[in-house]
Amino acid sequence: MATEILMPALSPTMEEGTLAKWLVKEGDTVSSGDIMAEIETDKATMEFEAVDEGIVGKILIAEGTEGVKVNTPIAVLVEEGEDASALPTAAPAAAAVAEAAPAAVEAPAPAAAPAAPVVDLSPDWPADAEMKSETVREALRDAMAEEMRGDEDVYLMGEEVAEYQGAYKISQGLLDEFGSKRVIDTPITEHGFAGIAVGSAFGGLKPIVEFMTFNFAMQAIDQIINSAAKTLYMSGGQMGCPIVFRGPNGAAARVAAQHSQDYAAWYMQIPGLKVVMPYSAADAKGLLKSAIRDPNPVIFLENEILYGRSFDVPQVDDLTIPLGKARIWREGSDVTIVSFGIGMQYALEAADKLAEDGISAEVIDLRTIRPMDTGAIINSVMKTNRLVTVEEGWPQGSVGSYISSVVMQEAFDYLDAPVVNCTGKDVPMPYAANLEKLALITTDEVIAAVKQVTYR
Amino acid sequence: MAARKTAKKPNVSSEELTTYYREMLLIRRFEEKAGQLYGMGLIGGFCHLYIGQEAVVVGLEAAAKDGDKRITSYRDHGHMLACGMDPGGVMAELTGRIGGLSKGKGGSMHMFSKEKHFYGGHGIVGAQVPLGAGLAFADKYKENGGVTFTYFGDGAANQGQVYETFNMAALWSLPVVFVIENNQYAMGTAQARSTSTKDIYHRGEAFGIPGEIVNGMDVLAVKEAGEKAVAHCRAGKGPYILEVKTYRYRGHSMSDPAKYRTREEVQKVREQSDPIEHVRELLLTGKHATEDDLKAIDKEIKEIVNQAAEFSKESPEPSVEELWTDIYAEVG
Numbered sequence A: 001m002a003t004e005i006l007m008p009a010l011s012p013t014m015e016e017g018t019l020a021k022w023l024v025k026e027g028d029t030v031s032s033g034d035i036m037a038e039i040e041t042d043k044a045t046m047e048f049e050a051v052d053e054g055i056v057g058k059i060l061i062a063e064g065t066e067g068v069k070v071n072t073p074i075a076v077l078v079e080e081g082e083d084a085s086a087l088p089t090a091a092p093a094a095a096a097v098a099e100a101a102p103a104a105v106e107a108p109a110p111a112a113a114p115a116a117p118v119v120d121l122s123p124d125w126p127a128d129a130e131m132k133s134e135t136v137r138e139a140l141r142d143a144m145a146e147e148m149r150g151d152e153d154v155y156l157m158g159e160e161v162a163e164y165q166g167a168y169k170i171s172q173g174l175l176d177e178f179g180s181k182r183v184i185d186t187p188i189t190e191h192g193f194a195g196i197a198v199g200s201a202f203g204g205l206k207p208i209v210e211f212m213t214f215n216f217a218m219q220a221i222d223q224i225i226n227s228a229a230k231t232l233y234m235s236g237g238q239m240g241c242p243i244v245f246r247g248p249n250g251a252a253a254r255v256a257a258q259h260s261q262d263y264a265a266w267y268m269q270i271p272g273l274k275v276v277m278p279y280s281a282a283d284a285k286g287l288l289k290s291a292i293r294d295p296n297p298v299i300f301l302e303n304e305i306l307y308g309r310s311f312d313v314p315q316v317d318d319l320t321i322p323l324g325k326a327r328i329w330r331e332g333s334d335v336t337i338v339s340f341g342i343g344m345q346y347a348l349e350a351a352d353k354l355a356e357d358g359i360s361a362e363v364i365d366l367r368t369i370r371p372m373d374t375g376a377i378i379n380s381v382m383k384t385n386r387l388v389t390v391e392e393g394w395p396q397g398s399v400g401s402y403i404s405s406v407v408m409q410e411a412f413d414y415l416d417a418p419v420v421n422c423t424g425k426d427v428p429m430p431y432a433a434n435l436e437k438l439a440l441i442t443t444d445e446v447i448a449a450v451k452q453v454t455y456r
Numbered sequence B: 001m002a003a004r005k006t007a008k009k010p011n012v013s014s015e016e017l018t019t020y021y022r023e024m025l026l027i028r029r030f031e032e033k034a035g036q037l038y039g040m041g042l043i044g045g046f047c048h049l050y051i052g053q054e055a056v057v058v059g060l061e062a063a064a065k066d067g068d069k070r071i072t073s074y075r076d077h078g079h080m081l082a083c084g085m086d087p088g089g090v091m092a093e094l095t096g097r098i099g100g101l102s103k104g105k106g107g108s109m110h111m112f113s114k115e116k117h118f119y120g121g122h123g124i125v126g127a128q129v130p131l132g133a134g135l136a137f138a139d140k141y142k143e144n145g146g147v148t149f150t151y152f153g154d155g156a157a158n159q160g161q162v163y164e165t166f167n168m169a170a171l172w173s174l175p176v177v178f179v180i181e182n183n184q185y186a187m188g189t190a191q192a193r194s195t196s197t198k199d200i201y202h203r204g205e206a207f208g209i210p211g212e213i214v215n216g217m218d219v220l221a222v223k224e225a226g227e228k229a230v231a232h233c234r235a236g237k238g239p240y241i242l243e244v245k246t247y248r249y250r251g252h253s254m255s256d257p258a259k260y261r262t263r264e265e266v267q268k269v270r271e272q273s274d275p276i277e278h279v280r281e282l283l284l285t286g287k288h289a290t291e292d293d294l295k296a297i298d299k300e301i302k303e304i305v306n307q308a309a310e311f312s313k314e315s316p317e318p319s320v321e322e323l324w325t326d327i328y329a330e331v332g
Helices: A136-150 A175-177 A190-202 A214-229 A263-266 A281-293 A343-356 A374-384 A399-414 A431-438 A443-453 B014-039 B053-061 B078-081 B089-092 B128-142 B160-171 B200-207 B221-235 B263-273 B275-285 B293-313 B319-325
Strands: A003-006 A016-022 A034-040 A044-047 A054-059 A065-069 A074-078 A130-134 A153-159 A183-185 A206-211 A245-247 A272-278 A298-300 A311-313 A327-332 A335-339 A361-365 A368-370 A387-390 A419-423 B069-072 B118-121 B150-154 B178-182 B211-215 B240-245
Touching: A136 A153, A136 A175, A136 A281, A153 A175, A153 A190, A153 A281, A175 A183, A175 B221, A183 A263, A183 A343, A183 A361, A190 A206, A190 A245, A190 B128, A190 B160, A190 B221, A214 A245, A214 A298, A214 B128, A245 A281, A263 A272, A263 A298, A263 A368, A263 A399, A272 A281, A281 A298, A281 A311, A311 B078, A327 A343, A335 A343, A335 A374, A335 A443, A343 A361, A343 A387, A343 A443, A374 A387, A374 A399, A387 A399, A399 A419, A419 A443, A431 B240, A443 B160, B014 B078, B014 B089, B014 B221, B014 B275, B014 B293, B053 B178, B053 B221, B053 B275, B069 B128, B078 B089, B078 B118, B089 B293, B118 B128, B128 B150, B128 B160, B128 B178, B160 B178, B160 B200, B178 B200, B200 B211, B200 B240, B211 B221, B221 B240, B275 B293
Parallel strands: A153 A183, A153 A206, A206 A245, A245 A298, A272 A298, A335 A361, A335 A387, A387 A419, B069 B118, B069 B150, B150 B178, B178 B240, B211 B240
Antiparallel strands: A003 A074, A016 A034, A016 A065, A034 A044, A054 A074, A130 A311, A272 A368, A327 A361
């Protein structure tokens, strides 16, 4: 039976090419692997091999022809004894091309003035729960210990997490309770151990990876994004990665440029990741427990300065807080201040001082950056009509700039002033004490921003 | 240095030899068909063919037990077929259709099968090496006796994370076989131009990991070496390195004009060391099979591949809803 040889696509972008040279002539016998022709693509001159055996019955496109479209018949192979002259001449075999015309996807109509979004305002714990003052450090350790007690597959891995009891003492006591099989000191090799942890999650475990700080996770970011975040999608839903990457993030004090960076905006961009950045001890505990149980990779951004700070923590069995739910820390009517992590400290201080000036600020702690509870923000903006965001990270591509775009698209008609983003300064973190102070966000800057949007 | 080994008078059954012949032939014919479909524009993007390297994965699969795991790079079609994944599902993934093993969302470089313990299909050179050690970590943690085959190329062997992994795999005695598929070219760069050592497996010695060179054009030699490596891992002695010398006949990917080596070099390997011809000869000279028997197998394989190709063309493209699924697993 005669076989048409079609002009091949020889690169991901090739649509046509030049048939530079025939290396066979009519009547030649070819077998699989023999070079038949040289074809010039947009990138290179490629040799084109025969796939089937046969006799070259007819050459349909002469050598030197330019602009030969992919899938045009260029020759015909016949079997022994077959008559080549009876063959039809070139008929475009365009039907063989995948008709990849996608169904038109309707663009979402821009929502003009939205109805109030549905927001989960349920309390995180019973109102009558007994409260006890605990540090964020204790809350994080208790969260890990409780989850490790409840699930044999949960383990902790990282630099100095076991015998040293944690570089910041977050894993204090865990080695004693769970042993060296489940609390594992690694060499200083972030890329490697992050990859091993992700592989172990593919293999059915639920790792908690502690980065001594998130600055060092840049060594491992390929494994976090390309391996942990994307595999569920790439596998068509077959293989997920239940893992928590946690550790201190952002500026500590006087540790300079390479140890003082806020990664919230970096990880926030990645579909497949969840990103949590708690402020209070109760949230740190409840969110970390939820993160460990979550079947997806979770980036859990802590803060060294907050580790030693005490907050009231409800004394309930199994405190969990759902990821993706913001918390209204303080209700107000004149302006909405949205923050997360240590930024909350400035937001809350500013709200206190603004109250003295008669400005009532509503303060929202996002707690989870991705998925983001944008409904809670919009709901609040519909009431206050003014918005200020507060974070320690840099301005360009900040969490605040994303929030601004969402609010502009979904609640533009409710804004009485442009949104202001308070961020860290657009500089690497300096070491000198006076300069470091200037580089960070301050309460006074938040107050000034609020006055700007309230025209006071 | 270990000499290149070829199994002597092979002490192997007809059935076993026929199985290897059939499995290697399936990979070759499948890859030829994939090349053809790429040429027709039915497969897009990058497509890295395994032609020439068939004996590596077929030999090692013969040394694996149920429950053992495998993970590899983007040159992965052969590994999928060898561990029993459906050729139609693999081909339909190449054409980006809903019938593909990743519903068309992964493509040539990203396929997975929980059922067959195949963990991908990874597109970042070397990234699968710590992942493979992590799978072995999970096996050791669960004390299930499993071994993981972690495949990577001579090019990946220059990535830093490979040596980070060697260190931890040795330190923690992880049951992982590191398989260096040395096809001698990292894309277009010959090994001698990229790698300071002649034999890459020697680098394991710095971490206390034993290893050896294997003739990757001889499926029986590969299987024998694989059995030794697996026994080492299962005995709790930690990782083992197999540097399997092999050769790819085609370019690095479909768009590689392969000007970095001569046509004669490729032709010489094809004529003198082809892994499929080798088994074919063993079958015929050992009177395990007749020409007619082999012709029947060829025909049967051709039929399987044609059916896979048909399925890959007929299976519809994924529905537009698929764009938004499988990004997050549901919180249970």
